[in-house]
Amino acid sequence: MHAFGRFEPDERGRLCYLPAIPPFPKLDDVWGPLQRATTAVEAFDRALATFPVPDVVGKLFARLDAVHSSGAEGTTTTFTDLLDYQSSLARAKDPEDAREVAATAEAFDELSAPGETTSYAEAALRIHRRLFERAADPMVAAGAGRMKIHPNGTFDPEAPGSIFYYTAPTSTAAALAAWEAFTAEADERPELVRQALSHWLFEHIHPVPDGNGRVGRLLLPLTLRRKGALRHACAFLGEAVHLDKTLYVDALKDARRRGEFSAWVRVVCAMLAQSAASNLERLEKLGGVHARWREATQxxxxxxxxxxxxxxxxxxxxxxxxxxxxxxxxxxxxxxxxxxxxxxxxxxxxxxxxxxxxxxxxxxxxxxxxxxxxxxx
Ligand SMILES: Nc1ncnc2c1ncn2[C@@H]1O[C@H](COP(=O)(O)OP(=O)(O)O)[C@@H](O)[C@H]1O
Ligand SMILES: [Mg+2]
The missing domain is CATH 1.10.10.10 (Winged helix-like DNA-binding domain superfamily/Winged helix DNA-binding domain)
Known part of the structure; x- marks a missing residue:
């Protein structure tokens, strides 16, 4: 039934997925979308480097990404709400919801600090800790920053019992170590493709009880910067995923079923390109606002x-x-x-x-x- 990776039973007989390391697709099969993504993300990266005000990525664009990446998972805090919440008033219609979104933004701030050298697996757990350490549910808070101890799964009518279980808790540490090695490796192949595959792998391991989507998407810009592919941690996926979550999840699943990764890589590239183009437009308009304000205050x-x-x-x-x-x-x-x-x-x-x-x-x-x-x- 499954072309890629394998299933192993846990102690209760539930079949848990153990992904293999995804193979790089043929470059010809992803070339167009990869070029478009590279061009769009690099253009945004360059414009950030010359923007007259420092820290716009963390203060604005990572916050926007936190809103969207969390919004894709059901939070309702908007960018406007997040700024209200992060003011000294800490005002929020739904404080628990706002806290989760703010925590994603804070995790970005923490991990994008210059000279940050934690391993990728450690970074994933630190983001998770930020997200859940102050959760209202004590069981959730207790698991913050730790790998899962119970199998986690998602509805899938094709799976036995209609639940697709991610990697078994007993195999998660080893799987995460393999993911880390794959993520950190560098060769002549495009880094964007490697990190798209790394994201697929991370989501299929699903190392933490909840928040795997948000953690995984946040790792993407941080990793691309860490590895020197970009100057800023600005390759965001959240907005495009929020706009079309079904497309993103279908592409994740389809790659597993077929063991073929070119469609997945193309989808990630299209999403990165879309977010980067929107962000570049915002940045240009923001530059205009700044110039007008300077003139008005002359x-x-x-x-x-x-x-x-x-x-x-x-x-x-x-x-x-x-x-x-x-x-x-x-x-x-x-x-x-x-x-x-x-x-x-x-x-x-x-x-x-x-x-x-x-x-x-x-x-x-x-x-x-x-x-x-x-x-x-
Ligand atoms: N069928 C699937 N196969 C693999 N990954 C999936 C599947 N469905 C969803 N995902 C991934 O899991 C994420 C949701 O996992 P979850 O732990 O609830 O994280 P979050 O709380 O951030 O949404 C999605 O954003 C997606 O990345
Ligand atoms: Mg969730």
Missing amino acids: SVRAHSVVHRLVPWIITRPTFTVRDAMTFSEGAVTFQAMNTGIRRLIDLGIVTQRDGGGRDRLFTAPEVVRLFDPISLP
């Missing part, structure tokens, strides 16, 4: 906090006065900060989102709408 006196707020707000478009004070590290008084923000409101750069009090929430709608065109009130 006449403000040189020592005003306004000039420091402008680049800060580009990557932190939703904030409270408290957040702005933390950023300024005591260099300005609360009063001066208030005046600066007031000035930005007068210039139409920032709007106040809610009523009075000390903890008001401010937003630069032009920036937020680039990443979330629908949900800002």
Whole structure:
């Protein structure tokens, strides 16, 4: 029935899948999509390198990816919601949902720090720990950062008992070690193809109880950067997967059934290209916003906090006065900060989102709408 990998029974007779290392497809069979993905991702990577404000990848694009990658798995926190939650107000309609999405973004921050040298398997478990360590369910929280101890599976009418079980817990450590070796290896073959195959392998091992999709998708940009294929961790899959989860899951399954990986690699390439093209467009528009703001604030006196707020707000478009004070590290008084923000409101750069009090929430709608065109009130 199955062309690729094998099944092994666990102690209760459940047949658990043990994937083999996927073979590289013939380059001719993936060439077009691979070229398009490489071109799109490299164009985004280059544009990031010359963008006038630092850290846009982590602060904005990885956050957007966290929203989409989690959204593909059922969370409902939007980019707008995530920024609200990450302000000092920690405001959220659904705090548990927002916490999970924020944790994905924090895992990116943690693992994309320069000089990060954890093994890929360790990185996977660290992302998992971030995702679940504060879960409301104590059983879930206890498993955070650990490999699964019970078999996990998914509905599959073709499988015995209609459940397709991923790798058995007793085989997971060895399978993950093989995955790590495959992921870390480098040769003359395209790195993008290797990492597409690595993602397939990771999902079929399913090493952790839950979060395998989010963990695996986050590893992709981090790994491509670690291996020097890109300067930034900017090869994101989340948005395209969120737009068409069925396509992504069907392609994962189809490669297993046929033992043939060119269609899978083509789908990953198309998804990477799609996200990178959308992100490049956003980045270009963001550059336009930044240039307009600088022009609009030219006449403000040189020592005003306004000039420091402008680049800060580009990557932190939703904030409270408290957040702005933390950023300024005591260099300005609360009063001066208030005046600066007031000035930005007068210039139409920032709007106040809610009523009075000390903890008001401010937003630069032009920036937020680039990443979330629908949900800002
Ligand atoms: N039939 C399948 N075969 C292999 N992998 C699958 C299959 N269905 C889903 N997946 C992968 O499993 C992920 C879901 O696993 P899960 O552990 O629930 O992670 P998350 O909680 O992040 O969604 C999907 O995003 C996909 O990557
Ligand atoms: Mg899940």
